[in-house]
Amino acid sequence: MSGLKNSPFGKRLRASHRDVDDEPSSPTKKRVYTVSTSTTSSTTTAGPSKVHPVFGIGIPSGSSSTPAFDFSSSSRPSTSSDTRGPESPVEQGHGVVFSMPRVAKEYGDRFVPSKDSGDLRTSFHLLDEGGPSTPSKNRIIPSESDAQKEQANAIFNSILHNEVTPPSPQRAASPTRPVAGSVPPSTPTKRRLFRYNTPSNPATPSRRLDTPTDEAYSMSPVRAESRKLLESPRRQLRSVCKTPYRVLDAPELADDFYLNLVDWSSTNVLGVGLGSCVYLWTAHNAAVSKLCDLTSTNDTISSVSWVQKGSTLAVGTLAGRMHIYDANTLKILRTYQSAHSQRIGALAWNSHVLSSGSRDRMVHHRDVREPSQRPFRKCAGHRQEVCGLKWSGDSASGGAAGNAMLASGGNDNKVCIWDLRGSARPGAGAQSGEDIPSDTPVWKFHEHTAAVKALAWDPHVSGVLATGGGTQDKHIRFWNVINGTMLQELDTGSQVCNLIWSLTSHELVSTHGFSSTTAQNQICIWKYPSLSMVASLTGHTNRVLYLAMSPDGETIVTGAGDETLRFWNAFPRRDGILSGPMSGAGVPGVAAGGGAAGGKLDYGRLIR
Numbered sequence: 001m002s003g004l005k006n007s008p009f010g011k012r013l014r015a016s017h018r019d020v021d022d023e024p025s026s027p028t029k030k031r032v033y034t035v036s037t038s039t040t041s042s043t044t045t046a047g048p049s050k051v052h053p054v055f056g057i058g059i060p061s062g063s064s065s066t067p068a069f070d071f072s073s074s075s076r077p078s079t080s081s082d083t084r085g086p087e088s089p090v091e092q093g094h095g096v097v098f099s100m101p102r103v104a105k106e107y108g109d110r111f112v113p114s115k116d117s118g119d120l121r122t123s124f125h126l127l128d129e130g131g132p133s134t135p136s137k138n139r140i141i142p143s144e145s146d147a148q149k150e151q152a153n154a155i156f157n158s159i160l161h162n163e164v165t166p167p168s169p170q171r172a173a174s175p176t177r178p179v180a181g182s183v184p185p186s187t188p189t190k191r192r193l194f195r196y197n198t199p200s201n202p203a204t205p206s207r208r209l210d211t212p213t214d215e216a217y218s219m220s221p222v223r224a225e226s227r228k229l230l231e232s233p234r235r236q237l238r239s240v241c242k243t244p245y246r247v248l249d250a251p252e253l254a255d256d257f258y259l260n261l262v263d264w265s266s267t268n269v270l271g272v273g274l275g276s277c278v279y280l281w282t283a284h285n286a287a288v289s290k291l292c293d294l295t296s297t298n299d300t301i302s303s304v305s306w307v308q309k310g311s312t313l314a315v316g317t318l319a320g321r322m323h324i325y326d327a328n329t330l331k332i333l334r335t336y337q338s339a340h341s342q343r344i345g346a347l348a349w350n351s352h353v354l355s356s357g358s359r360d361r362m363v364h365h366r367d368v369r370e371p372s373q374r375p376f377r378k379c380a381g382h383r384q385e386v387c388g389l390k391w392s393g394d395s396a397s398g399g400a401a402g403n404a405m406l407a408s409g410g411n412d413n414k415v416c417i418w419d420l421r422g423s424a425r426p427g428a429g430a431q432s433g434e435d436i437p438s439d440t441p442v443w444k445f446h447e448h449t450a451a452v453k454a455l456a457w458d459p460h461v462s463g464v465l466a467t468g469g470g471t472q473d474k475h476i477r478f479w480n481v482i483n484g485t486m487l488q489e490l491d492t493g494s495q496v497c498n499l500i501w502s503l504t505s506h507e508l509v510s511t512h513g514f515s516s517t518t519a520q521n522q523i524c525i526w527k528y529p530s531l532s533m534v535a536s537l538t539g540h541t542n543r544v545l546y547l548a549m550s551p552d553g554e555t556i557v558t559g560a561g562d563e564t565l566r567f568w569n570a571f572p573r574r575d576g577i578l579s580g581p582m583s584g585a586g587v588p589g590v591a592a593g594g595g596a597a598g599g600k601l602d603y604g605r606l607i608r
Contacts, residue, residue: 468496
């Protein structure tokens with residue numbers, strides 16, 4: 001009863017007792033409360049009284065209302081173990097005496113749990129409001145798949161299917177009764193009813209117990225089909241190294257989502273824009289050279305792009321200038337002083353046609369063979385900065401001009417598809433200094449809800465484009481630019497900064513930045529079209545804003561705001577040995593994940 005004594009109800013009861021004791025004695029009304037260890041009684045002297053029909057307590061006849069509930073704690077109905085129940089009130093003198101038997105344990109008419117003991121929802125298993133939760137309709141953000149576990153589960157399911165539901169044996173066809181009337185009636189010939197002889201050509205039994213491979217002699221608990229499946233050679237799984245085999249320091253590598261400062265040439269030279277300079281890193285000997293320095297012009301590099309075949313590098317700046325360099329001789333070929341009115345954040349080559357996207361919302365196309373500084377065509381399909389440009393057919397059609405389509409992504413969350421094949425070069429109008437703008441793209445996609453910088457054309461399927469949205473979108477979407485439809489979409493849960501397709505397998509690499517999950521700044525490899533994650537590579541401490549691939553398609557390089565360049569062996573050869581122009585990043589025969597201690601890869605860790 002200690003709980004009842006310290007409860008608010010007990011406190012109010014004791015307070016009421018003190019109030020009653022302090023009242024002045026009245027000659028007409030007298031209350032007497034008697035408490036004993038054996039019985040609990042309450043005596044009220046108030047002249048004639050009656051029993052309340054509900055509470056069962058005595059009420060003075062002169063009172064028009066029931067007594068307060070605080071005064072009748074001992075008079076509540078009780079469900080004790082005594083079958084006699086509470087006794088009826090007995091009149092004694094001028095009052096009513098309530099006499100109750102001794103109760104071992106008192107139970108109230110309702111149970112009020114104490115909140116101090118713990119959580120009510122946990123203690124009494126109360127369900128949440130709204131009933132059982134239903135699965136969300138949104139796509140769950142995918143996680144890295146375990147190829148070995150998937151293969152083991154597939155084998156287990158096949159064996160389970162063979163053991164539980166084995167294929168039914170071939171049954172002989174049921175004999176058919178000849179159709180009535182097909183055989184003409186004839187007189188039966190006289191012959192013996194029983195004939196005892198051995199058949200001349202007995203049928204060969206279908207099961208031969210003299211073969212050692214018969215199931216009767218098998219010691220295996222599974223069937224022959226299951227044993228054959230277990231003993232058959234399995235496909236060798238591709239393993240992706242989770243650590244970069246080389247890390248280069250890249251000071252002043254800008255942490256700007258709208259810039260493109262890293263590109264890898266077909267001649268195996270990496271171009272990187274650092275501040276006001278452009279540096280070249282040769283992969284086969286790890287040599288570093290400075291291509292240009294724009295410090296004297298008070299300008300900063302904003303984009304770099306190699307031509308598909310050759311050693312020509314285009315450089316865009318924050319001031320809107322565009323320079324073209326020869327990487328072999330480290331000399332400038334030509335300069336466009338007023339290529340754009342604002343910074344040039346994206347560059348893309350299509351053979352001799354150089355396309356540039358700027359913060360002035362325009363896309364300009366120039367033929368580098370012509371002496372004119374003015375573009376032969378302008379595309380004005382975006383309402384904000386153009387931050388992504390990619391020509392299709394870079395490898396499929398050899399980058400021939402007029403045989404490809406251009407995809408542009410902007411800060412207005414739009415993706416535009418342009419086709420230059422339907423327009424002729426300007427004639428007299430261009431010679432007189434007039435520009436021919438075009439505001440009508442072939443397709444314009446509006447599904448993204450954030451800036452679109454990541455663009456990648458599928459080299460294996462013609463007309464398939466992959467696009468990635470920024471922080472507010474986090475989706476990778478796949479488009480069919482032939483009919484203008486969206487094929488698939490994938491919620492990555494992170495800001496998509498770059499996309500690139502593998503040249504040796506139908507897989508896609510994406511780099512990420514800000515994330516709604518715990519994993520941030522990761523590099524993901526996706527399998528297409530299942531869109532399952534093959535691997536997730538981590539190591540950068542800032543957004544992975546820059547991505548490029550080696551010419552042989554085996555190595556990718558990523559750059560981030562942490563001012564580092566990391567080289568990943570994302571698509572190694574089947575035999576695990578690198579060969580070709582990126583043989584161990586310069587050493588033939590070096591195993592995947594090159595850069596072993598003491599190898600020729602240790603030329604230093606600084607790119608500058």
